[in-house]
Amino acid sequence: MTNKEAAGTAGFTVLCAGEERTIRSFYCCDLLSHVMGQVLEDTCWCTVMGNINTIAVATLTEAACVVLCHGIPATEEMLRRAEENGITVLSTNMAEFDAAVALAKAGGIAL
């Protein structure tokens, strides 16, 4: 499933439409150094961290998209940086794990 298709899944809205990428895995975590310690590529990263550092880490780890969970708002700065870096940011009211499950189901991706 591409991040674009993920954006069209019920319960998700687009905060920033970045470069099109394919989602191959999911990761739920809020601690940035834990995310950077994993070898993740093409990951859909579900988190509550809605600040500029989230985009820096998503860029470094080459995440397929960021999903901001629990309806937590993104800072303006975060979305500006996401736009510059071509990172897709989605929003949902779901919790991190539920968001990952919903997208995996929609995309037919094994968890």
Add this chain to the structure above:
Amino acid sequence: MNEDIKLSYTVPGDDFTRAGEASAHCKATLKKLGVDPAAIRRVAIALYEGEINLAIHAGGGNIDVTIGDDVCTMHLYDKGPGIPDIPLAMSEGYSTAPDEIRSLGFGAGMGLPNMKKYADTFEISSVVGEGTDIVMTVNI
């Protein structure tokens, strides 16, 4: 044998919007040079962790990067408070990050371990009251 490329950065203290500029710039430079993406990623992550530490723990600092034919050397140094117990600071999960920093997603105590993990060589020295010095290399 090409001439080494030297890049220098100043990392401001407590400005997390700017911390990340060195790693982003270095990453772009390596990309232009056609370096293997996996090596670029290791450089970029190790450097980002180092930059954030300079901003959070040292009130800012400096980074010199040298890109040679087959190795990227990163020297990070600051005049911050120094690290009293380096083995403790290097252990996974140890962090002195204050609450407001933790609320931004930092403070897992994984930064130094990540730097060591992603670098091919990693050396750290520190004097309390004087500062901290890190040299790490990634084969490219």
